[in-house]
Amino acid sequence: MDKLRRLRLAKDAMDRDWADPELDLDTVAAHAGYSRYHFLRAFKDAYGETPGQYLTHRRIERAEEMLRGANLTVTEICTLVGFSSLGTFSARFKARTGLTPSEYRARHVGRGASLIPGCYAMLWAGGFNTATSKKRAGAAAAYGDEQEQRPADRRAEP
Numbered sequence: 001m002d003k004l005r006r007l008r009l010a011k012d013a014m015d016r017d018w019a020d021p022e023l024d025l026d027t028v029a030a031h032a033g034y035s036r037y038h039f040l041r042a043f044k045d046a047y048g049e050t051p052g053q054y055l056t057h058r059r060i061e062r063a064e065e066m067l068r069g070a071n072l073t074v075t076e077i078c079t080l081v082g083f084s085s086l087g088t089f090s091a092r093f094k095a096r097t098g099l100t101p102s103e104y105r106a107r108h109v110g111r112g113a114s115l116i117p118g119c120y121a122m123l124w125a126g127g128f129n130t131a132t133s134k135k136r137a138g139a140a141a142a143y144g145d146e147q148e149q150r151p152a153d154r155r156a157e158p
Contacts, residue, residue: 006032007046010039014051018058019082025051059083060096067105074101 010032017023028051029039043051059081066077075086078101083089093101 003042004046006034007043010043010051011047011054014055014058018055018062019080021082021084023055023082028055055082056092057096060093063089063093063101064097064104067101068108074105077101 010028013028013031014023025036025040029036032039032042034042040050043054047054049057063077063081066072066080067074070077072080074090078086078089081089083092090100093099093104097104099107
């Protein structure tokens with residue numbers, strides 16, 4: 001497998017799992033089949049930024065969308081986009097956009113449709129643990145995959 005294809009596999013994993021706060025360099029490097037240090041150098045050579053910088057940019061982009069469109073607190077958004085520290089999130093957000101998350105929201109909200117209620121945004125983003133999500137945690141047949149059940153023949157019943 002060529003080098004660029006391996007790096008794309010790792011980049012795809014970051015694009016897919018960007019909200020996972022447990023996503024780290026070792027995990028991403030494993031998708032490419034490289035050691036963490038080799039992956040770090042190869043990724044930077046290919047894309048011009050480190051994997052950590054790329055992941056931070058993806059998370060900030062998602063946070064911008066949520067700040068513009070969802071009625072969630074900055075802390076809730078911080079958690080949903082994969083940051084574990086509000087201070088780090090705010091500092092990185094300001095370094096990227098030039099505004100704090102609150103300033104960004106104040107500048108961009110009110111220019112169109114109303115905000116999505118926070119409960120819907122949290123449910124969509126996976127921020128709530130519901131009874132349904134707990135039931136679906138295990139592997140099970142998807143809807144329509146189960147064997148067709150025929151009703152019992154009840155002609156012999158009184």
